Amino acid sequence: MMRTRPLKVALLGCGVVGSEVARIMTTHADDLTARIGAPVELAGVAVRRPDRVREGIDPALVTTDATALVKRGDIDVVVEVIGGIEPARTLITTAFEHGASVVSANKALLAQDGAALHAAAQEHDKDLYYEAAVAGAIPLIRPLRESLAGDKINRVMGIVNGTTNFILDKMDSTGAGYQEALDEATALGYAEADPTADVEGFDAAAKAAILAGIAFHTRVRLDDVYREGMTEVTAADFASAKEMGCTIKLLAICERAEDGGSVTARVHPAMIPLSHPLASVRGAYNAVFVESDAAGQLMFYGPGAGGSPTASAVLGDLVAVCRNRIGGATGPGESAYAALPVSPMGDVVTRYHISLDVADKPGVLAQVATVFAEHGVSIDTVRQQGKDGEASLVVVTHRASDAALSGTVEALRKLDTVRGVASIMRVEGE
């Protein structure tokens, strides 16, 4: 039985994503009606610049007063694709107060204020969905939250930023340096004029916080995520990686400690073996690798950004929220019952690849090896190269805590025979 009253949708923001959401709502109206069980109607579009021509959107729907739109009281679902913290946060909570459910693509806001927004949704018995906030079109939040709801997730490790993956892939395939690859990414539109949020890992850190929270049923704040950008990755690092049968990716890694009692979340560049499924993720694509007790190893791959892919994720959520509304139900809300402590970076255990510039004389290796041993960091392999009084030592360790490694590096820097620490890179995915 088809319900006849249309569900009313308010769209906040009509940029690259918003205009695509509006377009698909129009072109695929019949399909959406059939899949939801009622028509969906675009009831208003809040924008900053009302005079810009927006193809396919009735100018009568356009308003600059987003607050009035979400307060109308007849809106079923508010789709927030403005981004940033304010006014998005206030508009979303106002929407809940006035009876609407919310679909958002806002990773920064969800990472910072997810708990408060979920609480507001729950207080008003409304849905808050945000599949588009992490990895664009790739279904990730729904699989983690629902498909794996009967499993125990131990690790989520992913390439969740397309800009940095494009740059690193370019460096890997052409031997280019960071700046050259960034310039190409900018020229091709893969990097913004100010690439800081991407290349310094802020964007990936927000996604890591969201993913860790869902995977571990624990609140993980943005501040809990260790973050290291990829601006210092060099062509020499890629050469070292190749010698190890590895490439370098900027990874977001959310892990449960081996004893199960705590979790960590971090973003940094890392070497991964070429045989790992994440190693072959090219260009601006994203992919997330998930390890769980029962399911084993899963991977989700696809475009992590862009107007159409993000709109696809928004519309999937819109259909779900509309169905819930018709059924008089809400979907799963925040699940933070596990409330596991989030450990600092020092507690993370992984392997390391360290390049040292050292004096080319006897006894240096013995000195260096002693420092590693004193800090409890076990060495897997060492490679020495030297000529003309200059030499380098490349050390790959067994698994050790980040704190132990940091202590080791600090002590190495104090050795007279160590002229400099050329690079330290974590090794993941083995």
Next chain:
Amino acid sequence: MMRTRPLKVALLGCGVVGSEVARIMTTHADDLTARIGAPVELAGVAVRRPDRVREGIDPALVTTDATALVKRGDIDVVVEVIGGIEPARTLITTAFEHGASVVSANKALLAQDGAALHAAAQEHDKDLYYEAAVAGAIPLIRPLRESLAGDKINRVMGIVNGTTNFILDKMDSTGAGYQEALDEATALGYAEADPTADVEGFDAAAKAAILAGIAFHTRVRLDDVYREGMTEVTAADFASAKEMGCTIKLLAICERAEDGGSVTARVHPAMIPLSHPLASVRGAYNAVFVESDAAGQLMFYGPGAGGSPTASAVLGDLVAVCRNRIGGATGPGESAYAALPVSPMGDVVTRYHISLDVADKPGVLAQVATVFAEHGVSIDTVRQQGKDGEASLVVVTHRASDAALSGTVEALRKLDTVRGVASIMRVEGE
């Protein structure tokens, strides 16, 4: 607020999957309770051999009378992991009639009778979930049905049978023939004593029917799926594939016709370029590549079978169905509103790699090329190899209908100069 009455689960079947479901329900009871909002209790386990010792399962719960168990009236969810058509089908419909929702891992049954089972579920306002029926632990049905509910899916192409992927991967990496690779798969437990369902593509065809139905909102019956096994793939085919920069995979392909007016579903071995994400799916892993209008290209990867992975999918569904039950709602049911016609194999348009044994004399290529032209099949490349009066011609075509290609091959066989058609392989994923 935690509801106190536990939800009662009846488990039908306690083999590799069922025992793992029971184990996880016990070991992860607290997590399941927190995620569902109420405890779940194993209320009965129907088995064929009641005297077998089942670790961790209270013998008092074990019964051979599955019918009585699903008729009890106090069961909230029936988990069916028996497999096969009967008695599973009758037990599931009986469960709906007696007030239970159903989680099933039964691909054969869903492919054959999905429409009737969905209708029974809907009649009694109950859920029918079956994520585990396709590609084991890989979240696929939920992403297709929910995450992409606002998008238009155009193609689903996947490796959905682990046994055959293990065999083909082995042939590819070692140069082994089919029988040798099958023997190894059997010895390692990847292939059953009677491997027919896997190697002849029956298993993959059932999954293709289910996936096509969901992707295209159209009923696709098992009989609608064209099916060709992989028992005739040879080491020579792999050598030919390598020359083209390809490998060979057994693919399930569900496609919307370019004009959007019909769909096709098929299972057959095919060459795919090594650069395609599906080409690097190794061993018994599964992966499904999805192409949609807005999201673009997505891939889902993971273990396609095995007790634990399948149990993970079953338990994810169990959590969802229990949540729905507590919320007084049901999840999305069958969506077949599009009701697109399913076209026969002859209408499928793809590329072909054909190896011919021909007489080594002038004019053969001209004769062969004429036959292709007469059937409207355009040739992309031809390679001739010959010595001592024997020669081979390898033809790769542009896109053409399967009917046109069949007509071409039939006519080629009638040429005096064509001694035999050594192999015909479709080329996908370009």
